[in-house]
Amino acid sequence: MVSSQNESSLLSSEGDSQRTQYPYVTGTSVIGIKYKDGILMAADMGGSYGSTIRYKSVERLKQVGKHSLIGASGEISDFQEILRYLDELILHDNMWDDGNSLGPKEVHNYLTRVMYNRRNKFDPLWNSLILGGVKNGKKYLGSVSMIGVHFEDDHVATGFGNHLALPILREEWREDLTFEEGVKLLEKCMRNLLYRDRSAVNKLQIAKITEEGLTISQPYSLKTFWNFAAFQNPTVGAEGSW
């Protein structure tokens, strides 16, 4: 009994209690694609507290400097901390006052290092991030996970988006998508997520970033379609069921 007492006091010192983490308020999938003029990203505005959809106006798409856009899923408070890190990064970049500015590739690399180093300290930021942007005509779209796994591609998604949205994007994405086509494609994916991801909410934003600049849309909802024949009179073949 004495030894186990010692063991637990050794283990529950302040240092250790910072380590193991659980996410509390989380955002679900983010999806991003390259299109003709730049990058399009979509995310809903839900912040779930376990199985409760606690917050419905969480902005998970944010601007980073002049050339980049970040979308985050996972723990919202960790995302807010990441935004503070990025704010400082961009501030210092501006303070050089040398006409240079960090492009999306650089910001993605910075985020990767931050996530990986936190993972090395066993104190991860519980997020999956998507970073997109355009600089000097070059489009960039990358992803980083909470343990530092990172890559770039023409289409990326986090969380459930990997399972439900990416297959659609892989099938229907093209190099020369127009803005309207890109939005339609993202909406198709977001609708699919809405149907099948229980933590999705029907209030989303779509962000567009091009060489000219960034716009994040006002929140809006998607039309959903429940007129499947199987849903009309569902109990007709089995009286008494529901």
Place this chain on the structure above:
Amino acid sequence: MTKEHANWSPYDNNGGTCVAIAGADYCVIAADTRMSTGYSILTRDYSKICKLADKSYMASSGFQADVKALQKVLSSRHLIYQHQHNKQMSCPAMAQLLSNTLYYKRFFPYYAFNVLGGLDSEGKGCVFTYDAVGSYERVGYSAQGSGATLITPFLDNQLKSPSPLLLPAKDAVTPLSEAEAVDLVKTCFASATERDIYTGDSVEIIILNAKGVRSETEQLRKD
């Protein structure tokens, strides 16, 4: 009072297979370009090969974030070496550096399974194969990663390497021509792709010889 257990792992296996074959005056280094996590494919177009020096190419599979960090550490160490010695590192020197770098993190390892390929100072092909904590040896050929168990027996059969226990030591580099070795590598990956779910999409092949470096890409099954 039971110890708290973490509900996340600092490691992940992003899959993939790497192969290298040493020839009399060339070296072939190859790796597939699929990056996975669990049962999902993250991207089909990701290079696992890194040029560490003019004559040293490293192919690594395993946990991609660790692989990238390892590549960064070795590249910057090589840059420092060049500043201090005014020359490129030889492949055997890089091999030792890689081993030391891996062992340095013996108690929180880089989850990276590496194959280092290049040309030694005599211009002969050399391949070094590693485990995650830096144990290494020079061999005539090697495969690492998720498809290694499928490829290694095939290479054993086709390359008929002499036993490393023989005295006097017999040369392990294959007498095959460069074109035959490249073809053999393509066959290896086509076979591994059939049965290993983490291998596929395409294979990137780097061929090093006295004339320089050449790259080939071959498409693989995407399922």
